[in-house]
Amino acid sequence: MKLLYEGKAKKLFKGPDKGTVIQYFKDDATAFNAQKKDTLQGKGIINNYISSSIFQALDQTNIPHHFIRRLSDREQLVKEVDIIPIEIIMRKVAAGSICKRLGLIEGKALPKPLIEFCLKNDVLGDPIISREHIEIMQLAEQSEMEAITSIAFRVADFLTGFFSMIHIQLIDFKIEFGRFKVSNKTHEVILADEISPDNCRLWDIKTNQKLDKDRFREDLGGLIESYSDIANRMSIQLPELKAEK
Numbered sequence: 001m002k003l004l005y006e007g008k009a010k011k012l013f014k015g016p017d018k019g020t021v022i023q024y025f026k027d028d029a030t031a032f033n034a035q036k037k038d039t040l041q042g043k044g045i046i047n048n049y050i051s052s053s054i055f056q057a058l059d060q061t062n063i064p065h066h067f068i069r070r071l072s073d074r075e076q077l078v079k080e081v082d083i084i085p086i087e088i089i090m091r092k093v094a095a096g097s098i099c100k101r102l103g104l105i106e107g108k109a110l111p112k113p114l115i116e117f118c119l120k121n122d123v124l125g126d127p128i129i130s131r132e133h134i135e136i137m138q139l140a141e142q143s144e145m146e147a148i149t150s151i152a153f154r155v156a157d158f159l160t161g162f163f164s165m166i167h168i169q170l171i172d173f174k175i176e177f178g179r180f181k182v183s184n185k186t187h188e189v190i191l192a193d194e195i196s197p198d199n200c201r202l203w204d205i206k207t208n209q210k211l212d213k214d215r216f217r218e219d220l221g222g223l224i225e226s227y228s229d230i231a232n233r234m235s236i237q238l239p240e241l242k243a244e245k
């Protein structure tokens with residue numbers, strides 16, 4: 001398979017048909033812009049299953065996305081897009097960088113969902129940017145920003161309900177969007193990347209136990225157990241969590 005791109009947690013390969021790509025989920029975990037690194041056996045498998053299941057569930061909404069189908073334990077087939085270099089962060093409860101930045105107390109519910117934008121640039125450490133920066137740097141068109149914002153709030157609503165059904169509180173999450181070529185002249189902005197405990201904060205509704213990548217960021221241990229717990233609650237039958245070949 002032809003490697004197109006390698007990121008911190010995934011590899012992208014050329015897909016079998018024109019306009020398709022294969023996303024391969026690695027076991028690598030990074031935090032703090034890859035200053036902290038480890039390999040957690042089976043993480044990629046669990047994230048592939050969880051993300052596949054969430055994107056499938058999105059088919060019951062009118063949220064446009066890139067997911068086609070899961071191909072194997074670590075691979076999924078997706079539509080080929082040009083990723084818009086903006087990370088969209090949606091927050092429902094204060095945690096992580098917003099607490100450090102603004103002095104908010106972790107666990108404090110925000111009065112309404114908050115959208116934030118970060119420049120997708122590892123060298124610069126993904127700095128937070130405003131809509132004005134996005135306009136001036138020409139990262140996305142005004143109409144694209146309207147689509148991104150509207151979809152991001154709908155994803156937040158959807159995920160809040162989805163996780164509350166399995167007794168998990170959605171704290172925040174990060175999503176990415178891509179431009180999908182509809183014809184030579186037109187493209188559509190669609191949800192891309194992954195939705196998994198690597199890029200969502202998820203707390204047990206009763207105990208507030210952290211079930212997401214903060215277990216790695218904060219050296220809490222038990223990441224694979226927590227991710228497996230989420231998959232179990234989603235009624236996913238996980239395969240054996242073998243190491244990567």
Ligand code: TMP
Pocket residue numbers: 089095096097098126172173174198199200201
């Ligand atoms: P933050 O509190 O560190 O800004 O993170 C907010 C959310 O975004 C959290 O669910 C983790 C996720 N996230 C990523 O998926 N990738 C990243 O590079 C960062 C910084 C955060």
